[in-house]
Amino acid sequence: MGDTQTDPQIGGEIDERYSRQILFREIGREGQQKLLASRVLIVGCGALGASHAEMLARAGVGHLRIVDRDFVEFTNLQRQTLFKEADAAERLPKAVAAMQRLAEINSGIDVEPIVADVNNSNVEQLIAGCDVVIDGTDNFQVRYLLNDACVKHNIRWIYGAAVSSYGTTMTIVPGETPCLRCIFDEMPDAGSSPTCDTAGVIMPIIATVSATQVTEALKLLVGDVDSLHCSLMQFDIWANDRQRIKLGEPNPDCKCCGQHVFEFLDADSQEFAAVLCGRNAVQIAPANGSSLDLAQLASNLSSLADVKQNEYLLRFSIDGRELTVFADGRAIVKGTDDIAAARSLYARYVGT
Numbered sequence: 001m002g003d004t005q006t007d008p009q010i011g012g013e014i015d016e017r018y019s020r021q022i023l024f025r026e027i028g029r030e031g032q033q034k035l036l037a038s039r040v041l042i043v044g045c046g047a048l049g050a051s052h053a054e055m056l057a058r059a060g061v062g063h064l065r066i067v068d069r070d071f072v073e074f075t076n077l078q079r080q081t082l083f084k085e086a087d088a089a090e091r092l093p094k095a096v097a098a099m100q101r102l103a104e105i106n107s108g109i110d111v112e113p114i115v116a117d118v119n120n121s122n123v124e125q126l127i128a129g130c131d132v133v134i135d136g137t138d139n140f141q142v143r144y145l146l147n148d149a150c151v152k153h154n155i156r157w158i159y160g161a162a163v164s165s166y167g168t169t170m171t172i173v174p175g176e177t178p179c180l181r182c183i184f185d186e187m188p189d190a191g192s193s194p195t196c197d198t199a200g201v202i203m204p205i206i207a208t209v210s211a212t213q214v215t216e217a218l219k220l221l222v223g224d225v226d227s228l229h230c231s232l233m234q235f236d237i238w239a240n241d242r243q244r245i246k247l248g249e250p251n252p253d254c255k256c257c258g259q260h261v262f263e264f265l266d267a268d269s270q271e272f273a274a275v276l277c278g279r280n281a282v283q284i285a286p287a288n289g290s291s292l293d294l295a296q297l298a299s300n301l302s303s304l305a306d307v308k309q310n311e312y313l314l315r316f317s318i319d320g321r322e323l324t325v326f327a328d329g330r331a332i333v334k335g336t337d338d339i340a341a342a343r344s345l346y347a348r349y350v351g352t
């Protein structure tokens with residue numbers, strides 16, 4: 001490995017492009033080759049996810065799969081580094097806007113954008129074949145689901161969260177370190193924790209948490225597990241506070257990694273509709289995924305509302321609410337946190 005004379009992967013442009021990273025002894029040429037051959041799933045492409053994606057793409061991780069359910073809005077631009085004003089004006093799905101920008105940053109890697117809601121019907125398929133899964137979501141439902149799926153399939157994953165000026169992260173190596181449920185047995189109740197939409201967030205905490213997560217991902221990908229921080233890291237950059245709580249062994253009584261009972265993965269079905277916390281919006285998601293003919297829907301709605309459409313979604317306002325409908329049949333209804341009202345609008349204008 002690493003022979004510049006015989007290996008077409010390494011040498012010339014590759015050596016030059018990644019020279020500063022190859023000089024970094026803990027990565028080196030061999031580590032760079034491993035990165036180029038690696039596959040990472042980024043779950044959620046908001047502030048944390050966009051930052052993970054940019055750093056991993058620049059580092060030369062060969063294949064990035066990015067899944068996100070949402071579209072770019074102007075309120076994202078303050079901290080979501082991959083996106084620009086035109087993406088928000090067009091309301092591009094975040095996964096697609098990320099892919100476009102990453103292709104400009106590094107054309108030598110593959111980026112696979114997936115516009116979807118992560119749930120128990122698709123999570124195992126999404127993590128399949130990935131060396132590391134990195135958490136860029138904004139909700140615990142998905143994190144507990146990821147924890148179940150990654151422990152079940154023995155895939156390393158890196159939890160991360162940031163809100164206000166506070167953030168936290170831990171790295172889960174199934175079977176070797178505690179999992180998310182070893183530390184937080186019960187999922188916090190919906191609405192019990194502040195979110196970026198209620199408490200705000202400043203970009204430096206995103207940079208701090210995402211940098212810690214990506215560094216852990218690089219260590220895992222190059223095989224330097226001895227350098228993992230093996231702790232629950234907590235930061236409050238405004239309060240100048242940083243804590244590192246050392247983690248011990250996995251808890252043998254843990255439902256997930258101890259008993260292999262995967263409650264979140266094996267739940268009967270996901271909610272058909274969910275309030276998007278703090279956003280005055282509801283997501284409606286068809287139970288088993290489906291596909292929708294956006295052009296047909298736009299034509300059906302054209303006499304009722306002003307419909308704006310791109311390749312991935314359409315949106316229209318009606319009855320004081322704004323509906324954004326994706327090609328997979330999902331819709332985000334803005335202007336209400338009433339699930340029944342949102343369902344009724346969906347049924348009336350999109351179909352059931």
Ligand SMILES: [Zn+2]
Pocket residue numbers: 178179180181182183250251254255256257258
């Ligand atoms: Zn556990």
